[in-house]
């Protein structure tokens with residue numbers, strides 16, 4: 429059994445300020461006894477324009493700061509950030525990394541589903557204009573919580589990816605996010621709990637919250653869901669903070685044994 433934490437805050441275009449907030453959350457999570465902390469998607473910054481994002485991504489203080497904080501606090505950390513691409517200098521990857529309690533990166537995933545949507549009365553976001561889609565599913569990585577499968581935000585809507593992670597051995601699914609307020613109100617908790625229930629995995633959903641800039645706001649409600657679909661912890665509605673939950677792999681094993689949905693699947697019928 430190990431304690432996990434998810435973080436929630438409002439990133440702006442000030443990379444140093446965002447770094448400081450993340451390092452503070454890392455320290456607090458470790459002081460409370462968490463073995464691993466999950467931070468949101470795009471924790472390094474939320475930019476106001478594509479041009480600003482490209483210029484901010486050249487600043488490497490964020491990852492270095494988070495690595496040092498993880499090492500100092502002796503805690504594993506998952507975090508989302510914008511990653512530069514050497515072949516394409518006009519777009520960035522939307523990336524999640526997992527680092528161990530020494531600050532060394534042990535897993536690296538680039539978001540494969542891009543959020544290109546245009547909803548009546550907002551939001552309209554065209555992620556592919558500024559982001560390069562990743563092209564590989566990353567096998568789960570061994571952590572103090574168990575095997576953690578990496579996905580990001582909008583990926584949560586594509587259940588095939590979660591099923592694939594479960595097949596590869598995931599105990600925990602992670603969705604660092606910056607959900608829009610409108611889609612978050614309608615879908616966020618339902619999607620996360622559905623992924624937890626159908627895969628029988630813990631779900632760690634760190635989230636951005638609040639008004640990042642005049643054009644952009646996020647829903648928040650960072651939460652931890654257990655493999656039965658119970659919400660173990662959820663961040664307060666309006667502020668920066670942490671939520672905690674115990675990951676119990678014996679409980680997870682019992683749920684999988686009592687209702688072995690993975691062995692009941694009939695891919696012969698669905699494909």
Ligand SMILES: O=C(O)CNC(=O)[C@H](CS)NC(=O)CCC(=O)C(=O)O
Nearest residue numbers: 470543553555581582606607608611
């Ligand atoms: O823009 C950045 O810098 C970081 N990237 C994001 O915040 C991404 C792309 S715009 N947001 C989402 O995927 C929201 C998904 C969502 O809200 C839903 O699925 O309903």
